[in-house]
Amino acid sequence: MIFTxxxxxxxxxxxxxxxxxxxxxxxxxxxGIGAYASGIxxxxxxxxxxxxxxxxxxxxxxxxxxxxxxxxxxxxxxLLLLTLGFAQIMQVIALTWSYTGASDGxxxxxxxxxxxxxxxxxxxxxLLFFHRLERSSLGRAMIAIHADEEAAEVMGxxxxxxxxxxxxxxxxxxxxxxxxxxxxxTYVDSLTFNILLGVEVLMFVVVGGGTTYLGxxxxxxxxxxxxxxxxxxxxxxxYIPIEWTDSYPWDVSYEFMYGFLDFENEKRLIVYGMILIAxxxxxxxxxxxxxxxxxxxxxxxxxxx
Amino acid sequence: MFTQQLINGLMLGASYxxxxxxxxxxxxxxxxLHFAHGEVFMLGAFIGLHIVLVFTGVNIYVAIVxxxxxxGIIGVLIAVIAVRPVSNKYPLAPLISTIGVTIFLQNTAIxxxxxxxxxxxxxxxxxxxxxxxxxxxxxxxxxxxxAVALMIALWLLVEKSKTGRAIRAVAESHETAxxxxxxxxxxxxxxxxxxxxxxxxxxxxxGVKNSAISPFMGxxxxxxxxxxxxxxxxxxxxxxxxxxxxxxxxxILSAAYIGTSVRDLMTFVILILILxxxxxxxxxxxxxxx
Numbered sequence: 001m002i003f004t005x006x007x008x009x010x011x012x013x014x015x016x017x018x019x020x021x022x023x024x025x026x027x028x029x030x031x032g033i034g035a036y037a038s039g040i041x042x043x044x045x046x047x048x049x050x051x052x053x054x055x056x057x058x059x060x061x062x063x064x065x066x067x068x069x070x071x072x073x074x075x076x077x078x079l080l081l082l083t084l085g086f087a088q089i090m091q092v093i094a095l096t097w098s099y100t101g102a103s104d105g106x107x108x109x110x111x112x113x114x115x116x117x118x119x120x121x122x123x124x125x126x127l128l129f130f131h132r133l134e135r136s137s138l139g140r141a142m143i144a145i146h147a148d149e150e151a152a153e154v155m156g157x158x159x160x161x162x163x164x165x166x167x168x169x170x171x172x173x174x175x176x177x178x179x180x181x182x183x184x185x186t187y188v189d190s191l192t193f194n195i196l197l198g199v200e201v202l203m204f205v206v207v208g209g210g211t212t213y214l215g216x217x218x219x220x221x222x223x224x225x226x227x228x229x230x231x232x233x234x235x236x237x238x239y240i241p242i243e244w245t246d247s248y249p250w251d252v253s254y255e256f257m258y259g260f261l262d263f264e265n266e267k268r269l270i271v272y273g274m275i276l277i278a279x280x281x282x283x284x285x286x287x288x289x290x291x292x293x294x295x296x297x298x299x300x301x302x303x304x305x
Numbered sequence: 306m307f308t309q310q311l312i313n314g315l316m317l318g319a320s321y322x323x324x325x326x327x328x329x330x331x332x333x334x335x336x337x338l339h340f341a342h343g344e345v346f347m348l349g350a351f352i353g354l355h356i357v358l359v360f361t362g363v364n365i366y367v368a369i370v371x372x373x374x375x376x377g378i379i380g381v382l383i384a385v386i387a388v389r390p391v392s393n394k395y396p397l398a399p400l401i402s403t404i405g406v407t408i409f410l411q412n413t414a415i416x417x418x419x420x421x422x423x424x425x426x427x428x429x430x431x432x433x434x435x436x437x438x439x440x441x442x443x444x445x446x447x448x449x450x451x452a453v454a455l456m457i458a459l460w461l462l463v464e465k466s467k468t469g470r471a472i473r474a475v476a477e478s479h480e481t482a483x484x485x486x487x488x489x490x491x492x493x494x495x496x497x498x499x500x501x502x503x504x505x506x507x508x509x510x511x512g513v514k515n516s517a518i519s520p521f522m523g524x525x526x527x528x529x530x531x532x533x534x535x536x537x538x539x540x541x542x543x544x545x546x547x548x549x550x551x552x553x554x555x556x557i558l559s560a561a562y563i564g565t566s567v568r569d570l571m572t573f574v575i576l577i578l579i580l581x582x583x584x585x586x587x588x589x590x591x592x593x594x595x
Contacts, residue, residue: 273409
């Protein structure tokens with residue numbers, strides 16, 4: 001539950017800059033900044049957790065704006081590589097900075113027993129925020145930038161300010177996620193926030209759908225709960241009558257499927273990889289789009305025609 | 306000492322260059338960042354290792370050729386399964402699809418080969434040669450010669466042959482090339498084949514050099530090779546070669562004279578500097594109308 005929630009917060013942190021067309025693989029780096037910054041507050045200075053949470057988020061957000069400035073000038077794969085490089089640099093710094101334990105990792109972060117409440121409170125706040133954003137001028141400006149930056153600028157949208165804001169906000173949210181993560185696991189090191197985490201965050205949003213704020217929610221729930229579902233599938237397999245799986249091709253394939261459908265990490269990721277490829281072929285816009293939501297809403301007699 | 310470090314840097318740079326060439330070839334033809342290319346490199350190393358292990362006493366050249374054939378097939382399969390069916394309407398879709406391939410291949414490798422380092426047996430008699438105060442081993446000479454030979458072969462193929470002309474034509478414009486009678490689909494597959502073969506050979510060479518391989522080696526090299534691609538200029542093959550060697554040298558020299566922890570940092574500082582001040586790379590990008 002808690003990890004699903006933290007993943008969701010991370011997915012949102014990717015979603016905000018994505019709304020303005022900025023794809024960041026560096027969210028793991030911002031998460032790391034949040035984790036370390038809040039850790040310094042609670043461990044080294046002995047201040048209470050909420051202060052650490054705010055501090056982690058703010059530091060990460062400020063660094064986000066600083067990184068956002070150069071990111072303004074570049075886009076597409078250049079931006080992807082820039083954020084990737086940023087995340088790597090953060091990893092190296094975490095690995096070498098002796099104040100926070102260098103390669104031994106940051107140990108002894110106080111355990112926060114109310115993490116669950118914090119996580120879901122933040123999610124609720126974010127959901128409300130995104131709901132309001134969707135209808136606000138800021139939200140519309142972001143969508144305009146995503147669709148066509150030049151046209152948006154001509155129409156009087158302050159592209160620079162909004163892109164920076166989106167990038168900083170994304171970093172801030174990632175910082176919060178990092179802080180929550182650190183105070184739940186009580187230990188972080190440079191490998192916790194690696195490239196693959198950044199890639200996984202991107203997956204949550206892309207699979208769910210990047211055009212609406214419900215997309216990341218669906219994507220995160222879907223991908224996080226998928227391994228559980230595969231486990232259930234395995235339990236169901238035991239109900240298959242034994243006579244069916246007696247003869248040659250079936251016994252081998254049964255064994256293989258049974259062995260495959262378990263909880264282990266690499267098998268989960270193999271399935272993730274296949275899903276990602278299939279998704280891009282069949283539905284590159286993600287599971288949920290604005291159209292789908294309207295259609296579902298209409299199905300239940302809600303929403304405007 | 307300095308010359309010694311330069312040679313070490315050259316060794317490292319050679320494998321970066323071989324992978325970076327693949328990236329830049331595919332980017333030139335498809336405008337696609339083929340994220341899974343590093344995994345192809347890793348699989349090449351594993352195929353080479355298994356050829357050496359299964360047929361004991363086999364020549365290392367056979368392992369390299371075998372790995373090249375294997376990764377060539379894998380590369381074409383990636384193109385057919387994960388790249389071609391993805392529509393270009395969503396600019397990010399093909400990239401994310403290859404990220405999916407990365408995750409899939411890396412974890413399949415972990416599943417099959419285990420998530421730990423595997424020793425790569427030495428197949429070349431280790432002889433040390435002393436040339437004017439510099440020590441160079443037969444393994445190093447072998448790797449260097451192979452890498453240079455592959456690069457020259459590739460350069461000849463792309464710049465001098467008819468096929469190469471077709472590849473360059475497709476890189477300029479799919480439509481124009483198709484109008485002029487070039488089979489674009491075939492050229493795209495061929496590009497994936499060539500790029501993957503090079504990566505496979507680089508994988509085996511890397512295994513020979515480090516005498517250990519692991520399923521995680523792909524991502525590491527992939528990121529470095531991406532930096533090389535940018536450094537050399539997108540779609541610029543010779544640029545990628547030079548940038549690969551340059552990056553290898555920078556890494557080794559900064560590790561030797563500043564400190565090992567700076568080594569990876571240097572790569573990414575270079576990456577960010579290039580992105581900010583010279584996005585076309587040191588030698589100019591060959592990609593038109595991007």
